[in-house]
Amino acid sequence: METKISFTLNGKKVSLSTDPLRRLLDVLREDFGCTGVKEGCSEGECGACSVMFNGRMVTPCLIPAGAADKQEIMTIEGVRETELGARIVQAFADGGAVQCGYCIPGMVIAAYNLLQDNPDPTDDEIRLGISGNICRCTGYDLIVESIKLAARRGK
Amino acid sequence: MEEVKCYMPETLEEALEIKSRVNAIVLAGGSDLMVSNKRTIGLTPVFDRPVMIVRNLPELKKIYINDKGECCIGSGCTSAEIAASKLCPWHLRQAANRMGAIGLRNSATIGGNIANASPKGDTPGPLYLLDARVKLQSIHGTREVPVADFIVKFKTIDLHEDEMITEVIVPYSEKDFDYVFWHKVGTRKANAISKITVSMALKFNADDTVKDFRLSATATGSKTNRSRDVENIIIGKKISTELIEEVVQAYDKVISPRAMPEFRREATRRMIRRFFGECARHAEGKVIETYDGYRMPGAIEL
Incomplete structure (x- = not known):
């Protein structure tokens, strides 16, 4: 059953006609080309698909597209254009946070979600901030260090 | 796969009107329903009856203290909102704060956690402890049921076809x-x-x-x-x-x-x-x- 759904995506108004029960994850990737939104576990546990929904991190694998109607969505494609997002991306590159890279868009979103509220987090707060994002390569230490670097550069 | 009808009401009144006609599954955060009905990567979940999305209904998002001093929590409040609210009882905030992870806590709602009636659900423990009640609303009226009675048994709740959980009322807090x-x-x-x-x-x-x-x-x-x-x-x-x-x-x-x-x-x-x-x-x-x-x-x- 196709329904018109309109929302703000990375600052631009967009709309489409689709089944409102399609996962927001699929709509973002397939209809809007936001392929930085990665599918991992498909059940909200790995954080790879994380996006900002009305300014809060969510996992769009759990969200039907209809729930995004008239709301604001920001994916990694939008976050990296912001000052804070760009600073995190650069710190991840400089700090060696990236190995295979699959979890990284979600990690950047988690870091963005953390630093927007708490610009100077402790190690524990950083680990809590990325506790819903699973990385199977790095062992997390370089990601935590890179988020600290991003915070330091923001001072 | 046959697609079911999906309703997207913008007010509670509209949602209750839809419920009076259609026995729709009420979908708020999606953290249980989108998983239990999922198929595989890239495919749309399949539901066996119509779905009504209530994630953004403003009427279900309020947290306040009523005139009896009881904490009233809209059924659409997320775990993150409950964990962050100083109006909410301590036990419930602890449970909400340890549910899933950050992204999930920004989606999962207290109404959904009760309706899912899982014996491992995080919020029922504190809600049983503090004698909480659920407010059930339909176009015909409102009734209140203790959470401990509303959850009948594993995955079974005492909800009529035309009703929605609209509020959770918690009469006790850590101050007691x-x-x-x-x-x-x-x-x-x-x-x-x-x-x-x-x-x-x-x-x-x-x-x-x-x-x-x-x-x-x-x-x-x-x-x-x-x-x-x-x-x-x-x-x-x-x-x-x-x-x-x-x-x-x-x-x-x-x-x-x-x-x-x-x-x-x-x-x-x-x-x-x-x-x-x-x-x-x-x-x-x-x-x-x-x-x-x-x-x-x-x-x-x-």
Whole structure:
């Protein structure tokens, strides 16, 4: 059953006609080309698909597209254009946070979600901030260090 | 696969009107329903009846204290919103703060957590403990049911086809007790399904007898367990080693864990003994056990 759904995506108004029960994850990737939104576990546990929904991190694998109607969505494609997002991306590159890279868009979103509220987090707060994002390569230490670097550069 | 009809009401009134005509599945956060109905990567979940999306209904998003001093929480409030709200009772905030991980806590709602009626659900434990009620609304009216009765058994709730859970009302908070306890045993601190969670609260009379004692445990049977009979063993009396053991042994008969029963029983026994021990020696501070120092910055302060 196709329904018109309109929302703000990375600052631009967009709309489409689709089944409102399609996962927001699929709509973002397939209809809007936001392929930085990665599918991992498909059940909200790995954080790879994380996006900002009305300014809060969510996992769009759990969200039907209809729930995004008239709301604001920001994916990694939008976050990296912001000052804070760009600073995190650069710190991840400089700090060696990236190995295979699959979890990284979600990690950047988690870091963005953390630093927007708490610009100077402790190690524990950083680990809590990325506790819903699973990385199977790095062992997390370089990601935590890179988020600290991003915070330091923001001072 | 046949697509079902999907409704996207913009007001509660509209949603209740739809419910009066169609027995639609009410989908708020999606963290249970989108998983239980999922197919595979890239495919749309399949539902067996129409779906109504209520995620953004403003009427379901309020948290306030009513004129009786009870905390009223809109069924669409997320775990993150509850954990961050100082109006919400302490036990409930602890549970909300340890549900899933950050992204999930920004989606999952208290209404959904109750409706899912999982014996391992995080919010029912505190809600049973604090005598919480759910407000059920339809176009014909409103009724209130204790959460402990609303959850009938495993995955079964007392909800009529035309009704929606609109509010959760919690009459007690940590302020009504001298000592509070909440502990979740999970395999890790985030994204953990409860292995066992115990909530307790105790208040003394001036003469050191127990005025009020409550105890609930999740993941220890087909639904959350609470027993007034067990609580009454110690109410009105002074805490003693013999009475603690009596409570421990009586509660052990109340719970019926299936998987890893001996672990769950022993963990429950130890938590009860520890709580009473701390209460009996009048430990400083009200909080006996929380959640291993796992603290959401700025969110949880008693």
